[in-house]
Amino acid sequence: MLQLSFKKPHPHVSHSLADLRPGEEAVLEHIDLPEDFARRLMELGFLPGSTIAAARSAPGGDPRVYRVDGSEIALRRETATRLHVRTFRS
Amino acid sequence: MSECHSGPTPATLPIVPGNGSANPDRRVVAIIGPPNAGKSTLFNRLTGLRQKVANFPGVTVEQRVGKARIGGKREVNLVDLPGVYSLDPRTEDERVTHDVLLGKMPGIPRPDAVLLVLDSTSLSRHLMLAAPVLGLGLPTLVILTMADELERRGGEVDCAALAKQLGAPVALVSAAKGEGLETVIEFLSGAFGVPTPVQLPVLQDVPRCRQWAQAVGSQARYRSPAPPIWTRRLDSVFLHPVLGPLIFLVVVVAVFQTIFTGAAPMMDAVEEAIAVSGQWIANLLPDSPVRSLLIDGVWSGVGSVVVFLPQILLLFLFIGILEDSGYLARAALIADRTMAKVGLQGKSFIPLLSAYACAVPAILATRTIENKRDRIATMLIAPFMTCSARLPVYTLIIAAFLPDRPLLGPVLGLRAAAMLALYVIGFLAAVVTARILKSSILKSDRTPFVLEMPPYRWPTVQSIGLRLIDRAKVFLRRAGTVILGVTVLLWILASFPMKDGQAPPIEESIAGAVGKSVEPLIQPLGFNWKVGIGLITSLAAREVIVGTLGTIYGMESESETEGLQQALQQDLSLAGAVALLIFFAFAMQCISTIAVVRRETGGWKWPVIQFAYMSGLAYVSALAAYQIVSRLG
Numbered sequence: 001m002l003q004l005s006f007k008k009p010h011p012h013v014s015h016s017l018a019d020l021r022p023g024e025e026a027v028l029e030h031i032d033l034p035e036d037f038a039r040r041l042m043e044l045g046f047l048p049g050s051t052i053a054a055a056r057s058a059p060g061g062d063p064r065v066y067r068v069d070g071s072e073i074a075l076r077r078e079t080a081t082r083l084h085v086r087t088f089r090s
Numbered sequence: 091m092s093e094c095h096s097g098p099t100p101a102t103l104p105i106v107p108g109n110g111s112a113n114p115d116r117r118v119v120a121i122i123g124p125p126n127a128g129k130s131t132l133f134n135r136l137t138g139l140r141q142k143v144a145n146f147p148g149v150t151v152e153q154r155v156g157k158a159r160i161g162g163k164r165e166v167n168l169v170d171l172p173g174v175y176s177l178d179p180r181t182e183d184e185r186v187t188h189d190v191l192l193g194k195m196p197g198i199p200r201p202d203a204v205l206l207v208l209d210s211t212s213l214s215r216h217l218m219l220a221a222p223v224l225g226l227g228l229p230t231l232v233i234l235t236m237a238d239e240l241e242r243r244g245g246e247v248d249c250a251a252l253a254k255q256l257g258a259p260v261a262l263v264s265a266a267k268g269e270g271l272e273t274v275i276e277f278l279s280g281a282f283g284v285p286t287p288v289q290l291p292v293l294q295d296v297p298r299c300r301q302w303a304q305a306v307g308s309q310a311r312y313r314s315p316a317p318p319i320w321t322r323r324l325d326s327v328f329l330h331p332v333l334g335p336l337i338f339l340v341v342v343v344a345v346f347q348t349i350f351t352g353a354a355p356m357m358d359a360v361e362e363a364i365a366v367s368g369q370w371i372a373n374l375l376p377d378s379p380v381r382s383l384l385i386d387g388v389w390s391g392v393g394s395v396v397v398f399l400p401q402i403l404l405l406f407l408f409i410g411i412l413e414d415s416g417y418l419a420r421a422a423l424i425a426d427r428t429m430a431k432v433g434l435q436g437k438s439f440i441p442l443l444s445a446y447a448c449a450v451p452a453i454l455a456t457r458t459i460e461n462k463r464d465r466i467a468t469m470l471i472a473p474f475m476t477c478s479a480r481l482p483v484y485t486l487i488i489a490a491f492l493p494d495r496p497l498l499g500p501v502l503g504l505r506a507a508a509m510l511a512l513y514v515i516g517f518l519a520a521v522v523t524a525r526i527l528k529s530s531i532l533k534s535d536r537t538p539f540v541l542e543m544p545p546y547r548w549p550t551v552q553s554i555g556l557r558l559i560d561r562a563k564v565f566l567r568r569a570g571t572v573i574l575g576v577t578v579l580l581w582i583l584a585s586f587p588m589k590d591g592q593a594p595p596i597e598e599s600i601a602g603a604v605g606k607s608v609e610p611l612i613q614p615l616g617f618n619w620k621v622g623i624g625l626i627t628s629l630a631a632r633e634v635i636v637g638t639l640g641t642i643y644g645m646e647s648e649s650e651t652e653g654l655q656q657a658l659q660q661d662l663s664l665a666g667a668v669a670l671l672i673f674f675a676f677a678m679q680c681i682s683t684i685a686v687v688r689r690e691t692g693g694w695k696w697p698v699i700q701f702a703y704m705s706g707l708a709y710v711s712a713l714a715a716y717q718i719v720s721r722l723g
Contacts, residue, residue, distance in 0.1 A: 037538050042296035043175040044540065045215050056329040058423045065329070065423070065543055070212050070314050072321075072543040074423050076430075079538050 015087050017066065018080035020054035026085035028052055033082045041083075045069030052085065118167045118199050119278060120190055122223060123207030124216050125173030126544050128235035131265040132207060133170040134556060136274070155198070160279040168205075169198060172457075177222040186457075191226060203229040203282045205274070210234035210247060210262065211315050211545075217303035220256060221290050229282035230258045233274060238264040239545075245315030252310035257286035318545040321416075325543075328420050338424055341417075345408045347506045356400035364393035382593065383581050385644070392577060395569050395637045398482040399562060405478055406561045407554065409447055414549035418443065422541060432521050433528025435459075435539045438468040442520065445475035446513075449683045453690055463534040466691060467527045470700050473683050474520035474676070476513045479632040483674050484512055486636055490655035491667040516675050519707065573637050576627050580641055596620075596642060615673065615709070616666030616716040625673075632679045665719035669712040677708035 020026055028048050031038040045068040046052070055072060057064035062077040075083075123129045137156030158166045171187040179185035186195070193200025206223050208216035213234065224230060234240075234247065253260040259277060263270035291302040328334055368389040375381040412418050425439040438459060445452035452472045459465040476484075488508050497504045528534070583601035585593040596602045597619075604626065605619030612622050620642055624635035636654075643657040662670065678684070678701050687697040 033538070039178075039296055040175070040540060042300070043218065044542065047297050047300055056325050058329070058426060059331045059335055060427060063423060063426050063539060063541070065325075067317075069215050070317075071215065074426075074539070074541040074543060076426065076539045079540070 015085055016081045017052060017054070017075070017083040017085050018064075018077050020052075020085070020087070022054050022056065022064075024087065024089075025051055025053045026087045029084045029086055031083055033079070044073050045071060046073075046083065052083075116165060116167065117202040117282075118169060119203045119205060120169045120171055120201035121205045121207060122171050122187060122191065122219075123173060123233075124175050124209070124219055126542065127173065127207050127209040127216060128265050129170055129173065129207045131553065132205070132233065132235065132263070132274070133168055134553070135265050135268055135271060136278075137168055158278065160275055166278050169201065175219065177219075191223075191228075201228060203231070203277075205231050205233055205277075206258075207233045207235055209236050210240040211236050211243065211245065213247060213312050214304055214307045214314060215300075217306055218296075218299045220306075221299050221302060224256060224258060224285055224288070225290055227284060230285050231274065231277040232256055232258055232260045234260065234262045235265050237262045237270060238267060239547075240315050243315030243318065244313075246311070246313050247307075248311045252306070252312075255288065255306045255309045257288035321545040324546050325420070328417065329423070334420075334424060338421060341412075343502065343510070345405075347502060348404065348408075351503065351506070353401040353404050357397055360400060361393075361397050364389070364396065368393065379585065379593070382585070383578070388574065388577060388581075389644075392569050392574055392637060393640065395482060395573050395633050395640075396566070398485065398633070398636075399565055401481055401485065402478045402565055403558050403562060405481070406447055406558055409444070410554040410557050411549050414547065414553060416544045416546040419541060419543050423543070426539060426541075432524040434464060434467060434524055438464060441468055441472060442475055445472040445477060448477050448479070449473040449475070449680065450686050453683070453686045456690070461534055463528075463532040466696060467524055467532045469687055469690060470527060470696065471520040471523050473678050473680065473700070473704065474516050474523065476516045476675070477632075477680075479680065480512075480674055482633040482636045483628075484509055484671060486639075486654065487658070487662075487667050487671055490658045491662075491664055512671060512675050515672070519676055523703075572631055573634055576630050576634050577637050577641055580623070580627060580638055584642065601642075614716070615669045615712045616663055616720065617670065618661055620661055621666075621670065625679075628679045630679075630681055632674060635674075635679075663720065665716050668719050669716035672715045673708045673712035675708075676704055676711055678704035 015026065017026070017028075028046060028050050030048055031041060031046065033041070047069075050068055053067040055065040055067050058074075063074045064077070064080065065072050065074045066080075121129045121133055133156060136158040156168050156170070158168050160166055169190060171190055172184065174184045174187045176184075177188055177191070179188040189195040190198055191201065191204070204223060204226070206220060208219065220232065232252070234249070234252075240246070247262070249260040249262050259273070261270055261273035261277070263274065265271070291298045328337060368385055371389070372381065372385045375384065412421070421443070422439045426435060429435055429439055438456075441452040441455040441459075444455055449472045452475070453469045456465045456468045456472070459468060488505050492505050492508055495504050496502075497507045502510075580601060583604070584596050584599045586600055587594065587598075589598075593599070597606070601623055602619065605623040608622040608626065609617075609619040612625065617625070620639070623642065624638045627638045628635035639658065640654055643654060658667075684697045684701060687700060688694055691697070
């Protein structure tokens with residue numbers, strides 16, 4: 001869900017999704033990928049403004065499963081680096 | 091950003107009223123929904139037709155048609171479509187869905203109505219698909235599946251309110267348990283009503299569609315379920331950095347060991363039944379060429395293949411459990427890095443894994459791969475995976491030439507290890523070939539990899555049972571058609587030219603002459619002319635060689651039914667047996683695969699390249715194996 005409403009500490013610092021530690025959450029800002037691939041990701045719930053959490057991964061950390069919008073989607077690191085997020089880190 | 095409604099927008103569509111087809115008793119209803127939403131389970135429930143269901147996104151890769159009997163007399167043609175997230179055709183299977191819905195698919199009339207199947211546990215996301223589907227203006231029933239799971243995880247939804255929001259009836263069902271299907275049957279048997287026009291998202295971009303879905307969901311008082319706790323717990327084991335790959339290996343080894351040892355008593359029973367019934371029939375018939383054809387040709391030929399039914403069913407049972415439980419998606423995740431190294435992706439892993447059962451459905455399953463070059467590469471390497479048709483060949487030769495003794499204590503026997511080794515060399519051949527293809531003629535940019543992880547679910551007896559029955563039917567049908575045909579033809583070729591009304595010794599028959607003519611070519615591999623006949627007949631299908639040898643030896647050893655294994659030991663050296671195994675690991679002995687590759691690639695180019703490459707590799711490797719092993723003594 002669009003969880004901009006429950007703000008934890010004020011989100012700042014721009015990162016890519018690939019920088020998240022397992023279990024860490026962030027808010028998606030924009031997707032820097034070709035249009036049809038970005039659309040596919042949005043259909044799966046990767047919409048700007050949504051909260052994404054990093055979960056488990058394949059051995060070696062790539063690809064990693066992300067929790068978004070109630071489902072779990074695995075992305076390769078090379079894709080995750082193109083998804084820009086704001087983290088809740090201070 | 092492009093639109094949520096794709097292709098022709100509803101405004102420009104010629105909206106055919108629901109009762110478009112002339113005969114109201116033969117209506118066509120399409121089942122559409124996102125991947126892994128439960129379409130196929132529902133389809134199975136309604137039709138009883140064997141439709142492959144698996145807990146993995148993208149299993150239905152071709153539209154399937156089945157008939158549902160409603161209230162005893164009325165028949166509805168149901169079309170099960172591949173899963174889609176939108177109606178914008180991007181991959182091959184999404185295009186199929188798109189074309190069927192718009193009536194552009196040859197052979198399938200435009201549907202009279204639509205069953206829109208959405209997973210109630212991810213409703214806010216799945217509702218996005220409702221916008222373009224309702225926009226088609228066809229009579230629609232919205233079916234929310236996994237009702238039991240939604241309830242268990244503390245979610246809820248007000249169907250009446252949702253129906254009002256969507257302008258179409260809504261049914262909450264649990265297809266796996268068969269609950270809530272009355273509404274679906276009622277809809278199918280009633281007069282289809284065109285949905286009440288409702289406000290659909292006009293702005294055609296994904297965020298707007300998502301907002302609309304969100305709004306509709308909250309109007310319907312949708313409460314999303316709690317996260318699946320068990321899935322998380324299981325993933326902490328199955329995707330553990332160390333335990334995960336270890337469990338993967340244990341699963342694979344356990345499957346092979348069970349297939350080999352667990353199936354043995356069942357196979358013995360089938361073999362016994364075939365032998366006894368053959369003897370029984372033989373006693374009923376007078377001695378004549380017809381009796382010879384029936385007993386030596388048909389019974390020993392087809393029978394020697396049917397023996398392997400228990401083993402093949404056991405393999406499909408394991409694959410079915412892995413698929414339905416959701417473990418397969420995790421396996422694809424674990425395998426992605428390895429696949430990336432050979433230039434492929436985790437998505438190629440699924441077709442490749444199902445190629446362990448059969449290359450034909452595997453090649454169809456490559457349709458979920460968006461990148462054309464990746465798709466062709468996957469098709470080309472799929473037949474290297476050890477399909478179930480190789481099992482009879484491997485089992486026969488291994489059992490004839492290797493003693494049954496433990497190798498790693500009770501965990502792994504020598505025979506199971508040999509079998510595992512054959513699976514491994516098939517896999518390695520696939521990997522090396524992929525590497526070559528992807529760095530030469532099929533080079534492409536690395537394609538993005540997106541894979542949805544379904545929650546773990548208990549496989550249902552019904553779903554797996556239906557699939558096993560289906561597999562048994564396919565196998566027996568093949569035994570009854572292809573193998574029977576080849577066997578009868580072989581018997582005729584082996585019985586002529588007659589001498590004094592008697593069949594000649596096989597060596598002097600037509601079949602013998604054909605075998606002898608290829609002997610010089612295969613002698614360096616350690617094969618004699620009898621194996622040569624088998625190699626030729628197995629061009630139709632691999633397991634035919636077993637039936638062929640069964641026929642040849644059945645005709646040779648007059649009365650006494652000498653075991654196929656003992657007969658083989660007379661004809662092949664150990665080195666020859668190894669060469670034969672390797673030959674079968676690599677050769678593309680399967681007409682069905684050639685046909686499906688031709689169809690899917692749209693020409694003869696790829697199947698011809700594939701056949702030449704695989705046969706060449708098989709020949710050279712078998713030659714090397716024979717020469718090396720026979721020198722080792």
